[in-house]
Amino acid sequence: MKIIMLAILPLSIFAGSFNAPMQAYIDGLKMEAKKADSSFVDFDIVRGEKIFTSSHGGKRGEKISCTSCHMVNLRLKGKHIYTNKIIEPLAPSVNSATLTVIKDVKKWLRRNFNDVYVREGTALEQGDVLYYINSK
Amino acid sequence: MKKIVPFSMLMATLVFGEVVKPVDNTLYLKECGSCHFAFSPGLLPKRFWVKMMAKLDNHFGTDASLDSKDTQTLLSYMVKNSGDKVLITKIHSQRLIIYAE
Numbered sequence: 263m264k265i266i267m268l269a270i271l272p273l274s275i276f277a278g279s280f281n282a283p284m285q286a287y288i289d290g291l292k293m294e295a296k297k298a299d300s301s302f303v304d305f306d307i308v309r310g311e312k313i314f315t316s317s318h319g320g321k322r323g324e325k326i327s328c329t330s331c332h333m334v335n336l337r338l339k340g341k342h343i344y345t346n347k348i349i350e351p352l353a354p355s356v357n358s359a360t361l362t363v364i365k366d367v368k369k370w371l372r373r374n375f376n377d378v379y380v381r382e383g384t385a386l387e388q389g390d391v392l393y394y395i396n397s398k
Numbered sequence: 399m400k401k402i403v404p405f406s407m408l409m410a411t412l413v414f415g416e417v418v419k420p421v422d423n424t425l426y427l428k429e430c431g432s433c434h435f436a437f438s439p440g441l442l443p444k445r446f447w448v449k450m451m452a453k454l455d456n457h458f459g460t461d462a463s464l465d466s467k468d469t470q471t472l473l474s475y476m477v478k479n480s481g482d483k484v485l486i487t488k489i490h491s492q493r494l495i496i497y498a499e
Contacts, residue, residue: 321456321459321460321461322459342460344459344460345433345434345460347433347434365465368465369463369464369465372461372463373460373461373462373463374461376455376461376463377460377461
């Protein structure tokens with residue numbers, strides 16, 4: 263029994279699961295990522311963390327990162343650096359509403375990549391970021 | 399006094415044409431009101447809403463873009479309920495339009 267538990271443990275650490283529609287969306291992103299790079303295997307939390315925490319010359323010419331508004335600790339509430347809007351925590355472990363509706367996920371990925379990176383994210387980047395957020 | 403209030407409301411209605419209608423659209427409340435106060439479309443004229451919705455990807459400095467279906471649905475609601483007939487919004491909106499441009 264202990265052996266089984268140990269075998270399951272790494273999987274549970276890896277990431278929380280997505281709901282069925284979101285998993286289908288992730289699978290679509292995987293196909294897109296594979297098309298762009300045939301050596302692609304799966305999305306990666308560590309790469310996602312780097313995308314999420316690294317600073318870039320944002321839309322207003324000021325260096326910002328996703329954490330500028332969402333904070334480094336995704337289990338806490340965030341605050342928009344320009345509008346002061348309070349942002350609910352992104353971590354699914356404390357906010358069950360996050361990463362559940364494809365339409366909203368697509369909308370915010372597009373908007374926020376544009377605001378921070380001044381371009382849309384690739385399928386690889388989007389998947390990596392979603393894995394990172396979902397691991398919290 | 400009791401008579402003055404309804405009378406002034408009547409005068410306001412005659413002078414300004416319409417009373418600004420409160421927001422009664424679920425999508426509008428969700429998409430606009432999740433980031434800021436959902437301003438009633440009746441507070442600004444049609445040309446403001448048309449211009450603003452055409453560049454949602456740079457909405458006062460942040461990307462507030464929506465998919466084309468929702469953009470169209472909201473624009474129709476805004477135009478239908480815009481404040482073109484309200485004299486006071488015509489005057490007020492000039493500065494906002496200049497700012498938004």
